[in-house]
Amino acid sequence: MTTMVNDPRTLHQRLVEQPRCTGLALAPDGTRLILSVQALDDEGVRYVPELWEVDPAGERDPRRVPGSRQGDFAPAFAADGTLLFLSDRETGEADEGPGPSLWSLPDSGEAAWTAHHPGGTTAFTAAARSDTLACTAALLPGAADARAHAGLLGRRRRAGVNAVLYEVTVDSGAELGPAEPHTFVLGRDASPVDAGGQGLEGAGDMALAPDGSLVAYTRAPTGAAPDTNTVVIADATTGAQRVTLSRPGHLYYSPVFTADGTRLICERQQEETYDSEWQVTLVAIDPLSGEETDLLPDFDNWPWPGRAICSPVPGDTTLWFTGDEQGHRPVFRREPDGTVTRLTASGAYSSLCATPDGSTLYALRSTLDSAPQAVRLDAAKADQDPTPLRTPGDLGPLPGTLTEVHTTGDDGFALRGWLVLPEGAAAEHPAPLLVLAHGGPQGSWSDWPWLWNPWPFAARGYAVLLPDPALSSGYGQRMQERGRGEYGGRPYDDVLALTDAALARADLDPTRTALAGWSYGGYLANRTATRTDRFRALVSHAGLWNLESFQGATDMHAYFRKIFGDPRIHRERYDADSPHLDATRLNTPMLIVHGGADSRVPEAQSRELQHDLRRQHVPAGFLYFPDESHGIEAPNHLCLLYETVLNFLDHHVLGEQWRRPELL
Structure with a gap:
């Protein structure tokens, strides 16, 4: 194992202890x-x-930040340069109840309590050129405003009631509780007791026009149309709706107004069905007419564009966005004439910020061999390398190198993946190989992961293949087409094709291999368990096992129902892709990992897999985290995940004695 000199900690311990950079906010000046x-x-x-x-x-x-404390989060700047943030700090008002409040912090001085909503505020935004703020907070059914909401919260608390009556389907993104999100608008001098604003209808993402006159938000999908939401543009003073826009089969996200307030830019997503591919673009909406314009009609990189940022110069319609491309997530610039230019040569970018004149960008950048750090970019130069800024945290040297693997699928489509090679891997000492399948399936190995990071495995001597199979993002619309309706078909075949290409290297050992995956990657691990015995060990974290029971229980029921269909009508789709139907073929040792609070892939999927493995007398372990959800969040749990998986692989792949982690 490779460790830092004079540092007794394993790499996965250092990884868990590493500070994580998650977002940037730039002052107006x-x-x-x-x-x-x-x-x-x-x-x-x-x-x-x-x-x-x-x-x-x-x-x-x-x-x-001087005057800040642990627990402060979601920073943003008011128009006058005051730093705003959310925090659970004590407000000094006993009747306000728990939950994050909005605070302000000047350049010098102490933080001041700005606004509170009973039960807490979940998000906020500030107008660029006025003192108007908008907040997202919840109201219980029957509560007309924050004061009534506080009264109902108190009554429920005193009665010891946490029951919920659902009158619409609980679907993706819904909190498993009775309160519903609303958008509130307030001025900086408004009363903090009732959040000082007009409650608008149930809302998600939100944006304010630069002058504070308009607020835009997305209204959550309804039970009748779970694949459709609505963009609302309303008067920020009265809450009166001016424009409502929806499109069947589409969802809108991440609204942002242009600098002159004449257009609202949103992500528009058409979700995958059995007969159509997932598609994402950026659109502009006229806040007067509601007319919608596709801003990326011919952009076939299929980059899954993220939240756009608009030029801060009024009248300039330039915007920037990020999107997956060939194992990277570059920054793109869209000119007013529609021309799109890629600004970065490599890496995965997020949290873009533009300087007041639009000449410089700041962002977080990571790669598979470097954790996120703040960087500076020229806002117009193509394929540049960024200037790194001094950022907290340093993981130190990594135990190996990063390269690529290329091959073609059975249809001739060009495939690629990343390959982590541990130190010392050579033809004379070939390394064992771990194949690590990503979740999604729409996604890509492009940025630094904290969960299922490859480097703890490299530190133990494993090479790690990170394949991007069919349905991965960043490879054009054809990559979606070739995987449509084949959850366990072509994506599985692509993973094995890339595995074969990697094992053609003399420095990898084809007799000592394993495969692991999380979420959709866990499904591929389960599919692999019933299709081949070429791997010595498999790890399935939150993987789908029985597609019929899964699509009826997941919080994304409507989405998966569109892909798989009604099992009573489209039985052939389940017969083709549900691993549980081939349970008698299980014979590879497996480690199962699952969280008890997982609503995306309910833990019953792994329970059923565990039962089938036992019936087939296959060596198996089940690492269960009762309080974790779809991922692993607690640092000690994350450390246990790495330790348990590494020991499991060492036992079954390398033939070492099994070592049960001390805390288990």
């Missing part, structure tokens, strides 16, 4: 750059948010 960081608390048992200040010039070391 471009002089302050605030970084959101997730760091271990004093006991080392959970991650807590912190606010750090990064020097935009890259000359000074980063520092904790």
